Amino acid sequence: MYACLYVRNATAAERAALLRCAESFSPAVEPGGEAVTVDVRGLRTLMGSPRDIAMRMAAGLQTAGLRGNVAVAPNPHAAVAAARGMDGITVIAPGDEARALARLPLALLNPSEELAETLQSWGIRTFGDLSRLPAIGLAERLGAEGVRLHALSRGLSPGPLIPLQEAPVFEASMDIEHGLDSLEPLAFLLGRLLNEVCSKLVHHGLAATDVTVRLALEDAPEHVRTLRLPFASTDTGTLLKLLQYDLAAHPPEAPILRVAVEAEPSAQRRLQGGLFLPVAPEAEKLELTLARLSAVVGEENVGSPELLNTHRPDAFRMTRFVAKADAPISVQTAVVSPPPVAIRLFRPPLPAEVTVSNGTPQRVRARGIRGDVIGYAGPWRTSGDWWRSDSWSRDEWDLALNTGALYRVFLDLPDRWFVGGNYD
Amino acid sequence: MPLDRTALARHLVEETQLRQKLEREYLPCGISAFDEALDGLPRGSVTEIYGPATSGKTTFVTSFLARATGTGEFCALVDGSDSFDPASAAAAQADLKRLLWIRCHGIEQALKSTDLLVHSGGWGVVALDLTDVPPAIVRKVPMSWWYRFRRAVENTPTAFLVVESEPYVKNCAMMTLEFRSAPPVWSGRHRNFKVLRGSDIRVTPRKPVGAKNVDFRAKVLA
Secondary structure, eight states: OEEEEEOTTOOHHHHHHHHHHHHTTOSOEEOOTTEEEEEOTTOHHHHOSHHHHHHHHHHHHHHTTOOOEEEEESSHHHHHHHHHHSOSEEEOOTTOHHHHHTTSBGGGGOOOHHHHHHHHHTTOOBHHHHHTSOHHHHHHHHHHHHHHHHHHHTTOOSSOOOOOOOOOOOEEEEEEEEEEOSHHHHHHHHHHHHHHHHHHHHHTTEEEEEEEEEEEETTEEEEEEEEEEEEEEOOHHHHHHHHHHHHHHSOOSSOEEEEEEEEEEEEOOOOOOOTTSOOOOOHHHHHHHHHHHHHHHOGGGEEEEEEOSSOSTTOEEEEOOOOOOOOOOOHHHHOOSSOBOOEEEEEEEEEEEEEEETTEEEEEEETTEEEEEEEEEEEEEEEEOTTSTTOEEEEEEEEEETTSOEEEEEEETTTEEEEEEEEO | OOOOHHHHHHHHHHHHHHHHHHHSOEEOOSOHHHHHHHOSEETTEEEEEEOOTTSSHHHHHHHHHHHHHHTTOOEEEEETTSOOOHHHHHHTTOOGGGEEEEEOSSHHHHHHHHHHHHHHOOOSEEEEEOTTSOHHHHTTSOHHHHHHHHHHHTTSSOEEEEEESSOOSGGGOSEEEEEOOOOEEEEOSSGGGOEEEEEEEEEEEEESTTOOOEEEEEEOOO
16 A cells, blocks of 8 residues: 655645655655655554554644645555545545546646647546546557556556665775774775775675775874776775875875775776777776876876967876777878977976077087087077966077987077977 | 808798798888888887987887877887977877876886886887986896896787887897988078978888888978
């Protein structure tokens, strides 16, 4: 049996109160705005007959300060229709749905505008009028919607109750009696907590994309680190190693009193490999490799370069490297022929002493570079971002030296020379 | 008739190299003259590329990375002195999202990073650029490291490149390419109005033995 609690024109606060009232009777509740449907099949031993249940629910509504209707019926649809259409308390016995709902107006079935107009023109006004029409004839004239409305008018349910489910939380935590001041024993605790969280994720058919570790410290603010993965994973070993690398690079500043691990759930990863796609690094292995590389050279020195939309020389930023196996671009467009000359940059540019005669460089000296100029092109003035404190303005030269090397040299206006790079 | 041992030895070496060449897969580098002569650079082995400043080796490697990323390969560049120019790679039509750039400061970081990459697998190209690392330091790298890298990429689809100013890898490499100083090509007559247009690059294959020089021109994009 199912019950429906209905409050006509309920405000947002009244709807929340209605839902709380329904949840006080049963955990299997389907919210529907002004009408909340409750599965009361297990309440007979607790509260008695369907009428007793309905009366208890009506009392509950009154206690919550709500004025509404309560209906109990063999299926959710009949309960909702009865609560919406009949004032007070209504109890429908099994098999009596069609008769009990016969007088209800058709509008409660929410027919489409076109169908409502057609039924109106036929003189069909109530559930009973519609239920008495032959189903086959309705199907021929009104199609699938007509058949659906016909079943509803007879009090038949279109589907089961879809109960409201609280979103599961994937977290685990542990208090530490004596403050932990090194990362090695922390790894054991993290492993246990990650196992717990990942097991719960697997049980729900989910995986984690973000994993957050919160460390409550002694006499210091909470230390929070979040691992953001480009893929969903439940591999405890990989997650633990990545967290270890991260905590080694960003260690807490005080002894640890409590450890908590939270995971942001996501659908599990589905991979469809291709026979003809180029090989790609495996996702988990790649993340571990990137973490290890970051430990060697620093996080800011590992990634893919992205050019910035500016004329500033050597303007780029490092972005996170993700091995997405997309379809490659056409080979024809990938080849530039003849190949462009590449330049090797000096970072930072090398301060230089340049001997100038008649406005042209004659000799260049810098760290590891010394020679006479035997060919040159320039100068080309380039400047920008004049409104900023880091604006630039320089005269650039391409200088060929008698050593055989070709350099990009620039005069950082007004008077500082640098060697910017070597064409190679 | 006495046996001409020199001719026999040369014949045997060429036969072995031909067999290896037929069994091995090659990655084209995007420079048609080179790809026609040598089919590209071999997968699953070490290629050594060396030459002085302005010899064209960086242009060659950049073109190779551009071609590889353009066909969907994931490439890693271990930059021993942080001298890689992303703008040059973009000009060569490299897909920078498929390029992992590790900016090292010193040979120790470069070798550790390379070791991690070649052992992690899944890369189409791993390039180790030691051009600007002082030769005195690179000479101290034990040969066992190069053999370690070679073992790691053997029987994998990874083409491993070592780019240097002088040859250090030597016998460990399956292909060795020497780049000579490439004279710049200027345009314009008046000395004050010249423009750098490009350079003529010559590649001399030291391995495989007997391969002919490859000449090509690289241009400076406006």
